[in-house]
Amino acid sequence: METRAVYPGSFDPVTNGHIDLIQRSAAFFDKVVVSILRNTEKAPLFTVEERMEMLQEAIQGLKNVSVTSFAGLLVDFVEQIGASVIVRGIRAVSDYEYELQMALMNRRLSNKVETVFMLPAEAYSFLSSKLVKEIAQLGGSIRGLVPAEVEKRLCDKFRI
Numbered sequence: 001m002e003t004r005a006v007y008p009g010s011f012d013p014v015t016n017g018h019i020d021l022i023q024r025s026a027a028f029f030d031k032v033v034v035s036i037l038r039n040t041e042k043a044p045l046f047t048v049e050e051r052m053e054m055l056q057e058a059i060q061g062l063k064n065v066s067v068t069s070f071a072g073l074l075v076d077f078v079e080q081i082g083a084s085v086i087v088r089g090i091r092a093v094s095d096y097e098y099e100l101q102m103a104l105m106n107r108r109l110s111n112k113v114e115t116v117f118m119l120p121a122e123a124y125s126f127l128s129s130k131l132v133k134e135i136a137q138l139g140g141s142i143r144g145l146v147p148a149e150v151e152k153r154l155c156d157k158f159r160i
């Protein structure tokens with residue numbers, strides 16, 4: 001039977017660390033659905049549509065990967081689309097506590113959904129969307145940390 005996985009997140013914006021994880025997931029699962037949370041309380045820099053466009057461009061060539069958005073409970077969305085796995089990345093031990101809490105809560109909400117933690121390449125273990133935005137806003141170089149299109153959009157946002 002086909003194993004479908006959901007890789008959820010804010011992706012505000014997508015980084016090379018996220019892309020690394022998408023590629024690893026695509027090699028491991030039959031189908032990967034990258035899904036952006038819509039009803040966030042956080043004030044995002046990019047709209048959901050902008051984030052989807054950047055992700056679409058980043059996954060070009062990965063035939064078993066699609067991009068979508070979701071609102072409400074993640075486990076409900078996972079079940080609705082017939083998936084059984086949630087993929088989350090762990091960069092360092094500091095990520096683990098929050099990820100463990102979410103994974104166990106999601107397991108409590110649905111015992112049909114399993115969370116799988118994956119490790120990005122070491123080169124991205126320090127990388128986050130938050131830091132990338134901060135560096136871009138302050139005029140630092142983010143080359144090699146995000147796709148070229150994302151770099152351009154960040155520069156446009158901050159009018160660098």
Ligand code: PNS
Pocket residue numbers: 008009010011037072073074075101102103105106
């Ligand atoms: O990239 P992020 O911001 O770390 O992603 C967090 C995300 C989207 C995975 C998480 O906030 C989430 O799943 N939100 C949906 C609402 C939900 O299901 N909450 C209960 C999680 S235990």
